[in-house]
Amino acid sequence: xxxxxLAARLYSGQxxxxxxxxxxxxxxxxxxxxxxxIFGLGTKGLNLGLDFKxxxxxxxxxxxxxxxxxxxxxxxxxxxxxxxxxxxxKLQWRTTTLESSEIASVTxxxxxxxxxxxxxxxxxxVGPTWGKEITSKATQGLVVxxxxxxxxxxxxxQWQMALAAIFALAHDLVITVGIYALSGFEVTPATVIxxxxxxxxxxxxxVVVFDKVRENTAGITKSSKMTYxxxxxxxxxxxxxxxxxxxxxxxxxxxxxxxxxxxFLGAGTLKDLALALFVGTLAGTYSSIFVATPxxxxxxxxxxxxxxxxxxVAARRxxxxxxxxxxxxxxxxxxxxxxxxxxxxxxxQPKRNIPRSKR
Amino acid sequence: xxxxxxxxxxxxxxxxxxxxxxxLAGWTFLGxxxxxxxxxxxxxxxxxxxxxxxxxxxxxxxxLTPKATTGAPVSAENVKQAVEIxxxxxxxxxxxxxxxxxxxTGTSSTIIVSIPGxxxxxxxxxxxxxxxxxxxPVLQEAAPLEFKxxxxxxxxxxxxxxxxxxxxxxxxxxKAKFDQLDCTSKGALVGGVPDDPxxxxxxxxxxxxxxxxxxxxxxxxxxxxxxxxxVDSQSNAIxxxxxxxxxxxxxxxxxxxxxxxxxTGVENRMAIVLDGLVVSxxxxxxxxIGGKAQITGNFTLQEAQNLASVLKYGALPVSLDVASQSQxxxxxxxxxxxxxxLAGIIGLIVVVGYLLVYYRALGVIAFAxxxxxAIMTYFSIVILGQQIGLALTLAGVAGLVVAIGITxxxxxxxxxxxxxxxxxxxxxxxxxxxxxxxxxxxxLVADGVSLLAAVVLYFLSVGSxxxxxxxxxxxxxxxxxxxxxxxxxxxxxAVRNKWFQSGGKLTGLDAxxxxxxxxxxxxxxxxx
Numbered sequence: 077x078x079x080x081x082l083a084a085r086l087y088s089g090q091x092x093x094x095x096x097x098x099x100x101x102x103x104x105x106x107x108x109x110x111x112x113x114i115f116g117l118g119t120k121g122l123n124l125g126l127d128f129k130x131x132x133x134x135x136x137x138x139x140x141x142x143x144x145x146x147x148x149x150x151x152x153x154x155x156x157x158x159x160x161x162x163x164x165x166k167l168q169w170r171t172t173t174l175e176s177s178e179i180a181s182v183t184x185x186x187x188x189x190x191x192x193x194x195x196x197x198x199x200x201x202v203g204p205t206w207g208k209e210i211t212s213k214a215t216q217g218l219v220v221x222x223x224x225x226x227x228x229x230x231x232x233x234q235w236q237m238a239l240a241a242i243f244a245l246a247h248d249l250v251i252t253v254g255i256y257a258l259s260g261f262e263v264t265p266a267t268v269i270x271x272x273x274x275x276x277x278x279x280x281x282x283v284v285v286f287d288k289v290r291e292n293t294a295g296i297t298k299s300s301k302m303t304y305x306x307x308x309x310x311x312x313x314x315x316x317x318x319x320x321x322x323x324x325x326x327x328x329x330x331x332x333x334x335x336x337x338x339x340f341l342g343a344g345t346l347k348d349l350a351l352a353l354f355v356g357t358l359a360g361t362y363s364s365i366f367v368a369t370p371x372x373x374x375x376x377x378x379x380x381x382x383x384x385x386x387x388x389v390a391a392r393r394x395x396x397x398x399x400x401x402x403x404x405x406x407x408x409x410x411x412x413x414x415x416x417x418x419x420x421x422x423x424x425q426p427k428r429n430i431p432r433s434k435r
Numbered sequence: 436x437x438x439x440x441x442x443x444x445x446x447x448x449x450x451x452x453x454x455x456x457x458x459l460a461g462w463t464f465l466g467x468x469x470x471x472x473x474x475x476x477x478x479x480x481x482x483x484x485x486x487x488x489x490x491x492x493x494x495x496x497x498x499l500t501p502k503a504t505t506g507a508p509v510s511a512e513n514v515k516q517a518v519e520i521x522x523x524x525x526x527x528x529x530x531x532x533x534x535x536x537x538x539x540t541g542t543s544s545t546i547i548v549s550i551p552g553x554x555x556x557x558x559x560x561x562x563x564x565x566x567x568x569x570x571x572p573v574l575q576e577a578a579p580l581e582f583k584x585x586x587x588x589x590x591x592x593x594x595x596x597x598x599x600x601x602x603x604x605x606x607x608x609x610k611a612k613f614d615q616l617d618c619t620s621k622g623a624l625v626g627g628v629p630d631d632p633x634x635x636x637x638x639x640x641x642x643x644x645x646x647x648x649x650x651x652x653x654x655x656x657x658x659x660x661x662x663x664x665x666v667d668s669q670s671n672a673i674x675x676x677x678x679x680x681x682x683x684x685x686x687x688x689x690x691x692x693x694x695x696x697x698x699t700g701v702e703n704r705m706a707i708v709l710d711g712l713v714v715s716x717x718x719x720x721x722x723x724i725g726g727k728a729q730i731t732g733n734f735t736l737q738e739a740q741n742l743a744s745v746l747k748y749g750a751l752p753v754s755l756d757v758a759s760q761s762q763x764x765x766x767x768x769x770x771x772x773x774x775x776x777l778a779g780i781i782g783l784i785v786v787v788g789y790l791l792v793y794y795r796a797l798g799v800i801a802f803a804x805x806x807x808x809a810i811m812t813y814f815s816i817v818i819l820g821q822q823i824g825l826a827l828t829l830a831g832v833a834g835l836v837v838a839i840g841i842t843x844x845x846x847x848x849x850x851x852x853x854x855x856x857x858x859x860x861x862x863x864x865x866x867x868x869x870x871x872x873x874x875x876x877x878x879l880v881a882d883g884v885s886l887l888a889a890v891v892l893y894f895l896s897v898g899s900x901x902x903x904x905x906x907x908x909x910x911x912x913x914x915x916x917x918x919x920x921x922x923x924x925x926x927x928x929a930v931r932n933k934w935f936q937s938g939g940k941l942t943g944l945d946a947x948x949x950x951x952x953x954x955x956x957x958x959x960x961x962x963x
Contacts, residue, residue: 135764135767137764137766137770166767176559176560176563176760179760179762183762192766195764195765196764196765196766196767197762197764198761198762198763198764198767199761200760200761201757201759201761202758202759202760203756203758205756205758206500206758206759209500209543209545209758212543213539213543214895216543216895217891217894217895217896220891220895221887221888224887224891225884225887228884228887232880265896266830266903268896269830269892269903269904272888272891272896273888273892273903273907275888276884276885276887276888276889276907279888280841280844280881280884280885283877283880283881283884284848284877284881287876287881314855315851317851318848318851321789321793321844321847322840322844322847324789325786325789325790325839325840325843325844326837326840326844327840328782328789328839328840329778329779329782329783329785329786329836329837329839329840330782330836330837332778332779332781333775333778333833333836333837335778335781336774336775336777336778336781337774337778340774341770341771341774344771344829345490345828345829345830345833346771346774346778346829346832349830349833349837349903350833353837
């Protein structure tokens with residue numbers, strides 16, 4: 077089975093993919109997705125929930141139909157209410173912002189109609205300015221977080237790594253928001269929290285890869301064995317199994333919340349959180365492999381020292397190839413590759429003491 | 436500080452860890468242990484289950500945003516005063532476990548009122564209305580009536596009419612009610628019911644418990660420009676409260692003091708009424724024309740400051756907007772809780788399943804670590820619920836489920852590092868140690884970023900959603916702890932085991948799966 081053998085090869089570390097070298101392809105792919113997301117955001121906009129728009133909402137656990145719900149709305153004096161079925165066993169009414177006396181009378185009518193206690197009628201009323209307030213809080217949170225993370229990463233790694241990580245983060249955010257716009261999923265405070273959490277997730281993944289990149293590139297300019305891009309790509313491959321495992325493990329619980337939230341409970345905190353996390357985690361995994369590291373390699377390669385290193389490596393390879401041509405690769409050579417990358421899997425791993433003569 | 440494996444004693448670390456878990460378990464489950472808190476000594480361990488948030492147990496939640504009514508921005512002091520007033524009002528309804536919290540600071544602060552149980556629109560209305568302070572001439576005063584159960588052992592409460600009693604006229608019916616006014620029994624003086632300034636009221640003095648009949652309001656608290664406590668400039672010894680009125684207040688205050696100064700006895704006094712209760716009723720010595728009044732009395736500094744702060748309530752330059760008001764159904768909340776727990780169990784099972792398939796015996800260690808982390812999280816949430824009133828909301832439950840992935844990832848980082856080390860030709864015992872030294876840094880940095888995100892989310896989110904950030908942060912910290920104090924020593928112990936060292940297929944460390952076949956003597960069989 078093809079799947080099985082690929083998994084086994086990844087597991088054993090015998091396969092090495094050229095992520096960094098093919099960055100133009102990934103950039104193109106990401107660029108298209110990001111453009112679609114921005115297009116969706118620009119044309120369709122976000123479907124904002126009650127907390128952002130203001131209004132009153134009622135929920136009752138009942139198996140009654142939407143038509144019954146409409147009749148009840150007429151009785152309760154909220155003819156303009158939008159009635160929807162939520163989950164498998166709930167009805168929901170949404171209308172303009174009501175006063176507390178009106179809320180009490182609607183609650184009483186609904187409780188009476190559907191034979192439940194008044195305390196069982198869930199109501200939510202949101203004033204018109206609340207949305208602006210939570211939006212500004214979320215924006216504030218985003219800015220504070222980005223500043224702190226940039227500082228943290230710049231101190232721990234290098235500023236280039238901070239830049240690349242933030243770049244990947246922006247990529248994930250735009251994609252997630254775009255998916256919300258295109259799909260018309262409702263945006264609630266829980267969604268916002270979910271999206272902000274993605275920031276943490278996406279970075280977490282990137283940090284683990286970058287930690288390995290840093291390890292592989294420490295003192296790299298002192299030798300002529302490999303270029304920065306190659307070392308970064310090696311780090312990616314070495315952490316690939318972990319990246320995939322991490323993502324699977326992170327997505328599994330999120331998916332189980334999503335299934336329960338959408339399948340049984342309908343709209344609510346669980347679904348809203350899980351959906352944002354689900355989309356964001358997948359985007360985060362993609363970006364830490366295909367966007368963050370290639371982008372990092374690209375900006376690091378602009379450094380004169382790294383350019384000099386690339387030249388030395390090329391010169392040395394040319395000399396080596398003159399003696400022993402024909403390097404085997406696990407992947408077909410990509411003509412679009414701008415930097416020569418040797419895809420020799422684990423043989424390119426550092427600290428392996430292979431006698432020089434065997435190379 | 437890469438400690439050599441000989442110096443590292445996994446058994447000892449595990450022993451300490453076990454002791455800590457036993458301690459936490461005891462703290463969580465055992466009753467009869469008392470701790471000193473702000474409410475005096477209280478039993479802990481009374482609730483060995485997490486405290487649930489309103490969205491899971493049902494109740495009313497009101498989110499209020501303070502808005503400046505004057506040009507000046509909302510200060511932390513204003514918000515504190517507003518919260519104090521709201522707390523008093525909620526307590527006035529005798530709702531158990533009601534909570535008033537502030538999130539954020541200054542202009543961006545929000546006040547969250549959580550009232551568990553059945554909805555009560557009167558409570559909601561009381562919370563929403565602003566504090567009412569007014570000045571009323573005293574008409575009549577009487578000693579407090581005693582309301583006590585006939586049988587002293589009875590817990591049944593006997594009481595009269597709680598203040599304030601309001602009436603449009605000072606007539607016989609009003610007087611009859613005044614004779615039933617209760618200023619002594621428990622619950623009589625919680626206050627919090629705003630009085631209508633246009634009506635006569637019968638109410639109590641909070642301190643002396645005297646019963647008073649008061650005329651309609653003559654000056655409203657909103658006309659107070661400032662109030663402060665200080666010492667008398669002449670005697671330099673007596674504490675006083677200084678009052679300053681605005682233009683309207685100055686005129687009104689001049690009129691009423693001119694009237695009262697001419698009277699004698701009880702009718703010479705003017706009551707300061709806050710939310711229906713008398714906080715002070717000083718005599719009027721002379722007409723106060725300039726708008727600057729002093730209240731003298733047998734005050735301590737503390738009393739003078741308290742009165743000044745009460746008077747400032749009337750000048751509170753904020754109004755409270757109801758940003759959101761929700762009535763949460765206990766049934767729907769229970770459904771959501773069940774859903775969240777079910778999602779957690781399913782999530783745990785699939786993650787553990789994946790870890791077992793992938794990491795085999797190491798997966799068992801990961802499984803044990805996850806379970807230990809889950810138990811520790813449970814204890815922490817129960818203890819935090821007891822100690823600081825942390826309530827688990829639905830978003831918090833979601834945070835816990837999501838945290839399964841983050842926690843498990845620390846083990847993945849360690850195991851992958853361990854396997855890298857073995858791949859590079861290290862022996863299993865050496866690999867366990869050097870792999871840890873390398874993984875440790877990655878785990879700390881990655882969890883550091885997660886924690887940073889959680890902290891930022893916590894401080895910038897509002898309401899029940901905040902619980903998500905809290906549990907995410909909590910589990911991140913516990914994850915680091917479990918990885919250091921449980922997973923690592925367990926792996927160290929395991930790799931000393933002969934079976935593990937044999938590198939059998941089930942260990943998850945066999946040559947074929949690590950891809951070290953080209954180095955090993957026998958080329959391993961590719962599984963396909």
